[in-house]
Amino acid sequence: MSQLVYLVPLLPLAGFLINGLLRKSLSKQAVSIIGCGVILIAFLISLGLFFQVKANGPIIQTYFNFIDIKGLNIPFSFQVDALSVLFMLIITGVGFLIHVYSTSYMHEESTPHFARYFSFLNLFVFSMLLLVMGGNYLILFLGWEGVGLCSYLLIGYWFKNTDYNYAAKKAFIMNRIGDVGFLLGIFWLVAKLGTLTYGNVFAAAGNLSAVDVTGITILLFIGATGKSAQIPLYTWLPDAMAGPTPVSALIHAATMVTAGVYMIARSNILYSMSAVTENVIAIIGIATVLLAATIAIKQNDIKKVLAYSTVSQLGYMFLGLGVGAYNGAVFHVMTHAFFKALLFLGAGSVIHAMGNEQDIRKMGGLRKYMPVTHITFLLGCLAISGIPPFSGFFSKDEILAAAYAKNPVLWVLGVAGAALTAFYMFRLYATTFLGSFRGTHDQEHHLHESPAAITLPLIALAILSVIGGWIGIPAVMIPDANAFHHFLQPVITTEAIAEMPHATEWLLMVVSVAVAVIAILIALGKFTKRPELNEPQGLGGFLAHKWYIDELYDAVIVNPLNALAGFFKNIIEKSGIDGIVNGVGRFILYSSRQVRLVQSGQVGSYILFMVLAIIVLVLIWINDGYIYTYLSKIF
Amino acid sequence: MPIQYYIYLSLALFCIGIAGVLTRRNAIIIFMSVELMLNAVNLLLVAFSKMHHAVATAVDKVNNVGTDGQIFVFFVMVVAAAEVSVGLAIIVMMYRNAHSVDVNFLNRLKN
Numbered sequence: 079m080s081q082l083v084y085l086v087p088l089l090p091l092a093g094f095l096i097n098g099l100l101r102k103s104l105s106k107q108a109v110s111i112i113g114c115g116v117i118l119i120a121f122l123i124s125l126g127l128f129f130q131v132k133a134n135g136p137i138i139q140t141y142f143n144f145i146d147i148k149g150l151n152i153p154f155s156f157q158v159d160a161l162s163v164l165f166m167l168i169i170t171g172v173g174f175l176i177h178v179y180s181t182s183y184m185h186e187e188s189t190p191h192f193a194r195y196f197s198f199l200n201l202f203v204f205s206m207l208l209l210v211m212g213g214n215y216l217i218l219f220l221g222w223e224g225v226g227l228c229s230y231l232l233i234g235y236w237f238k239n240t241d242y243n244y245a246a247k248k249a250f251i252m253n254r255i256g257d258v259g260f261l262l263g264i265f266w267l268v269a270k271l272g273t274l275t276y277g278n279v280f281a282a283a284g285n286l287s288a289v290d291v292t293g294i295t296i297l298l299f300i301g302a303t304g305k306s307a308q309i310p311l312y313t314w315l316p317d318a319m320a321g322p323t324p325v326s327a328l329i330h331a332a333t334m335v336t337a338g339v340y341m342i343a344r345s346n347i348l349y350s351m352s353a354v355t356e357n358v359i360a361i362i363g364i365a366t367v368l369l370a371a372t373i374a375i376k377q378n379d380i381k382k383v384l385a386y387s388t389v390s391q392l393g394y395m396f397l398g399l400g401v402g403a404y405n406g407a408v409f410h411v412m413t414h415a416f417f418k419a420l421l422f423l424g425a426g427s428v429i430h431a432m433g434n435e436q437d438i439r440k441m442g443g444l445r446k447y448m449p450v451t452h453i454t455f456l457l458g459c460l461a462i463s464g465i466p467p468f469s470g471f472f473s474k475d476e477i478l479a480a481a482y483a484k485n486p487v488l489w490v491l492g493v494a495g496a497a498l499t500a501f502y503m504f505r506l507y508a509t510t511f512l513g514s515f516r517g518t519h520d521q522e523h524h525l526h527e528s529p530a531a532i533t534l535p536l537i538a539l540a541i542l543s544v545i546g547g548w549i550g551i552p553a554v555m556i557p558d559a560n561a562f563h564h565f566l567q568p569v570i571t572t573e574a575i576a577e578m579p580h581a582t583e584w585l586l587m588v589v590s591v592a593v594a595v596i597a598i599l600i601a602l603g604k605f606t607k608r609p610e611l612n613e614p615q616g617l618g619g620f621l622a623h624k625w626y627i628d629e630l631y632d633a634v635i636v637n638p639l640n641a642l643a644g645f646f647k648n649i650i651e652k653s654g655i656d657g658i659v660n661g662v663g664r665f666i667l668y669s670s671r672q673v674r675l676v677q678s679g680q681v682g683s684y685i686l687f688m689v690l691a692i693i694v695l696v697l698i699w700i701n702d703g704y705i706y707t708y709l710s711k712i713f
Numbered sequence: 714m715p716i717q718y719y720i721y722l723s724l725a726l727f728c729i730g731i732a733g734v735l736t737r738r739n740a741i742i743i744f745m746s747v748e749l750m751l752n753a754v755n756l757l758l759v760a761f762s763k764m765h766h767a768v769a770t771a772v773d774k775v776n777n778v779g780t781d782g783q784i785f786v787f788f789v790m791v792v793a794a795a796e797v798s799v800g801l802a803i804i805v806m807m808y809r810n811a812h813s814v815d816v817n818f819l820n821r822l823k824n
Contacts, residue, residue, distance in 0.1 A: 681816040685734055713717060 079130045080137040082123050083156050086166060087207040089116040093200035101193030109189075110181040113196035117177050117203055121170035128163045135568065136160070138213055138277075145216070152274055155213030161408065161569040165210040165333075165340055168415045172332045173203050175535035179423050180324040182531035183430060195235060195322070202228035206333050210340055214274040215264050218341065222260065222305065225334045226253040232329060233321040242320040252314040256304015263297030266290070280347040288352070295348050295355040302338025307389050308396055309366045313628055315389055319381040323426030326381060331388050331422050332415035339395045339411050343570065346404045350572035360400025360484070364491050366393030369625065371498035375505060376614050376622035379436045380425045383506045387462065388418055390499060394477055397492060403480030404570045405563050409550045410473035416546045417461035417470055420539035424455035427528045427536065428510060432521055438506060439611050443515040447525040450533045452511050454540035459507045461543040463500035463594050469547030475587055476552060482586055483576040493590045500594040504601035509609040512602075516609075554583045719760035726753035740804050740814040744797075751793050758782045758789075 093116035097109055104112075131137065136159030144154040158166070177199060184195050205224025212218040227250075234246030267274060270290050271282050283291070302308070307315035318330050329335070342349055342359070349355055367390050374386035391414050398407035429436055431448060445452045461468035464475065474496060482489035515522050527533065550562035614622045623629075676687075726749055733746030762782025769778035804814055811818050 681819055682735065682738065689731055689735065712720075 079123075079126045080139065080158075083127065083137060083139045083158055083211070084141065086120045086123050086127070086170070087204050087211060089120045090200040090204040090207065092116060094197045094204060096197075097193045097200060098197035101190045101197065104189075104193055106185070106189055106192050109193045109196050113200055114174060114177040114181065116200060117170055117174045120203070120207070121167070121174050124163065124166040124170050127158055128167055131158060131160060131163045132565065140213070149272055150268060152214060152216050154217065155275070156211045156217075157213035157276060158211060159569050160566050161340070161344060162210045164408065164412065164566070165336075166207060168412055169203060169206050169210065169333050172415050172419050172539070173206075173328060175538055176324045176328045176332075176419065176423070179327075179426070179532055179535040180322070182529050183324055183426055184322060195232075198228055198231045198235070199325070199328070202232065202329060202334070206337070209337055214276060215267065215279070216274050218344075219260065219264060222301070222337060222341075223257065225329070225337060226250060226257070226305070229253070229318065229329050229334055232325040233318045235321055235325070239320070245314075245317040245320040249314040249318050252311050253304045256301045256311055259297045259299075259304075260301025263294050263301065266294045266297065270294075276344065283347055283351060286351075291348060292352045292354050295345070295352050296358065298341065298345065298348075299338075299355060299359060302341055302396075303362065304338075306335050306338030306392050306396070307366075308338070308362050308392065309369060312366060312370070312389050313624075313631060316382055316385040316624070319379070319385050323381065323422060323429060326385070327419045327422030327426070330385065331418040335388065335392055336395070336411045336415070339392070339399065339407050342396075342399045343404045343408050346570050346572050349399070350402060350574070356400050356402065358400070359396050360481075360488060363393045363396030363398075363400050364481075364488055364495070366390065367397065367495035368393075368491060368498070371495050371502065372621050373624045375498060375502040376618050377502075378439050378610075378622075380428065380438050380441075380506065380510065381422070381436055383438075383502060384418070384421055384425055387421075387499065387503065388414075390495065391418065391462070394474060394492070394495070397481060397488065398477035401477075401480045401484040401488065402572075402574055403477050404573050405550075405566055406473060406476035406480055408566065408570075409547075409562055410477060413461070413469035413473040413543070413546050416539055417458045417468075417543040420454060420458040420536060420543050421462065423532070423536055423539065424451050424458060427451040427532050428455075430528055430532070431525050432517065433524060435517065435521065438509045439609065440517045440521075441510045441515070442513040442517075442609065443511070444525070445511045448527050450527055450536060454533075454536040455511065456507060457540045458543055459503045461547075462503055463598060464496055464590065465594060465598075466591060467544075467547070469543050469545070471591070472547035472550050472552070475590065476550065478590055479552070479578070479583055479586055480575045482582075483578055489586065493593055496590055497593045497597040500597035501601045504598045505605050505610075508602050508605040512606045513609060516611075552583070554580050716760060716764050719756065723753040723757040723760070726750070726756065738815050738817055740807065740816050743816065744800055744804065748793065748797070751789065755786045755789055758786050762786075 093112050096112055097104065101109075127137070136157060138155060138157050140153045140155040142154050143151060145152040177196070180195070180199065184192055187195065202225060205221045205228055207221070209218055209221025209225060212221060230246045230250040233249050234243050236242050264274065267279060270286055271279055273279060273282070286294070304311045315330055315335065319326055321330070349359075370386045370389035370393060374383050374390065377383045377386060391410070395407045395410050395414070398404070398410060427448065428441065428444060428451060431444070431451075432441060435441070457468070461470040464471045478489055478492045478496070481492050551559045553560060613619065620626070730746045730750030730753060733749065734743050737743055737746065759782065762779045764779070765782070766779030769776040807819070808814055
């Protein structure tokens with residue numbers, strides 16, 4: 079099995095090349111089979127690798143020297159261990175379901191664009207696999223950049239819409255800002271340790287000074303804030319909803335945005351060495367949870383609600399990382415991949431049925447038209463709200479328990495975030511699926527349940543969202559039942575969470591579940607009969623405008639930069655650079671017009687010039703003394 | 714006869730030639746002035762050659778130093794004769810086309 083490791087990323091790459099290069103000649107059916115098939119095979123190989131890793135421990139495959147110069151050797155290697163194989167399963171498994179879903183969702187596109195979509199999607203899976211399978215930080219960075227590129231390409235998939243292009247550009251630039259930090263962190267590592275291979279870095283981590291560790295981890299974390307949409311670089315993710323809905327499910331919910339969590343969990347040895355960084359991460363995480371959750375409760379675009387919900391859930395993961403619950407964070411990545419992909423795909427199903435309508439104020443009562451979508455969406459909502467025994471409960475509870483052990487204030491804020499989560503999810507659910515239909519008569523006429531290619535992935539993900547949490551049942555419920563911790567133990571060696579009395583843990587669980595249930599009941603009671611149809615005022619308007627963060631960024635960063643660029647363009651470029659270039663041309667033209675007067679066309683004047691020139695030459699010779707002395711000898 | 718006389722003479726001839734070329738507009742006269750300059754040079758060549766030859770034979774009777782200048786003059790004469798034929802042909806053609814031998818009419822390449 080370990081000889082097949084390279085096939086896992088190679089197959090999606092092959093799919094990308096075939097679909098991309100032959101997009102004009104392949105039929106939609108062939109594109110679908112190639113696009114989904116390569117991911118399915120990659121998933122099966124990953125499954126085989128999973129059992130092998132479980133039985134025999136990590137596999138490290140080195141293929142060739144990627145960079146080999148004096149004092150620095152970076153091999154091109156893959157490291158398949160518990161953490162990466164888990165991500166590989168999520169990426170290829172959820173990825174496969176989303177590919178299948180896309181074959182139906184994107185079916186109205188023309189064939190070349192259909193193939194372009196699938197080739198980008200395959201390229202994304204390839205880059206993401208490179209990211210999680212790489213055996214050192216550089217391979218991780220290659221994948222890191224690759225997923226950023228694919229995210230850009232897919233957000234701007236409908237490139238005829240200028241707004242979508244701006245959204246794609248925004249995502250790319252915001253990610254680049256984080257990437258600079260990430261790259262600087264890598265350089266720092268190279269400078270101090272001379273290696274980027276995980277094993278060597280972690281073995282030598284003890285040699286680093288406290289300043290080095292804090293600096294490196296903070297810089298790497300800046301990269302994570304960009305990729306995983308944390309404060310202050312989160313504003314690209316809601317705009318990224320411009321892409322097709324399956325893209326939002328795969329890239330902007332399940333996989334790419336969790337790259338930062340993967341990276342920090344992978345580097346847990348470094349992060350646990352710096353208390354400063356851990357505190358920064360925990361504070362950023364909880365702040366993101368609350369900020370995004372408050373925004374989500376006033377959004378009316380079905381995808382925007384889910385986007386802010388994703389930002390908020392990513393905040394939970396970072397809260398978990400910050401309080402040292404690396405297992406909990408990775409666990410939440412997994413369960414979140416299930417239920418958030420489910421919710422996005424469900425939203426896609428709704429949007430599809432509504433004829434590309436995304437405003438939930440124009441929906442309502444879809445329960446009786448779309449039974450499968452409704453049930454699966456409800457299960458997803460319950461999972462994200464943390465209701466037992468759905469998957470979100472176990473992972474969120476693990477993070478909250480660790481937060482309590484670190485600092486009860488974090489726990490209180492986290493529970494408040496969980497209540498907001500339950501509230502906005504059930505506001506969304508009630509407004510969309512309950513009550514009566516508020517759209518046009520035409521839309522009502524066309525309402526229908528989606529085809530099997532859409533409902534089957536929904537059902538698969540719904541099952542995973544329900545049972546996915548059962549592999550990580552906390553010890554307080556059933557001792558030694560947490561298969562998840564056990565599996566990740568070889569990678570996450572530094573998890574240290576203070577033991578709590580069982581009674582406390584039970585109490586925390588009951589309180590957080592009770593808060594979530596109350597929030598759900600309030601939301602259902604409030605929005606089933608009387609959904610919010612008017613533009614919110616006051617505080618609600620402030621939240622609906624996303625705390626005016628975009629406007630703030632525009633005023634503080636974008637507009638000054640544009641003004642500076644305008645200054646360089648209009649003043650420096652136009653008057654300075656262009657002035658010099660045009661001035662040279664004008665000077666040559668002017669001087670040549672003056673010199674041209676010499677060429678009069680009069681033979682006599684030419685001869686005169688010739689004679690004068692000869693006289694001048696003779697005078698020069700005489701001054702040289704040679705002819706002069708010769709002549710003076712004669713006379 | 715001292716060499717200076719020859720030099721003064723050929724210098725005078727050469728300057729007359731230059732002055733003629735510069736001041737006259739008639740193509741034939743310019744042509745004659747050019748010939749005058751050529752012959753000034755010829756005269757100088759012969760004079761120097763004779764001077765060298767006289768010095769050399771004073772030492773060695775069979776020495777032929779200085780004869781090459783005189784041979785050079787023959788070549789110049791031959792080339793000048795050929796050049797005269799070409800030049801006069803050009804002047805004839807010029808007269809046929811422009812009905813004048815004034816060089817100031819030859820400014821068609823201007824601009």
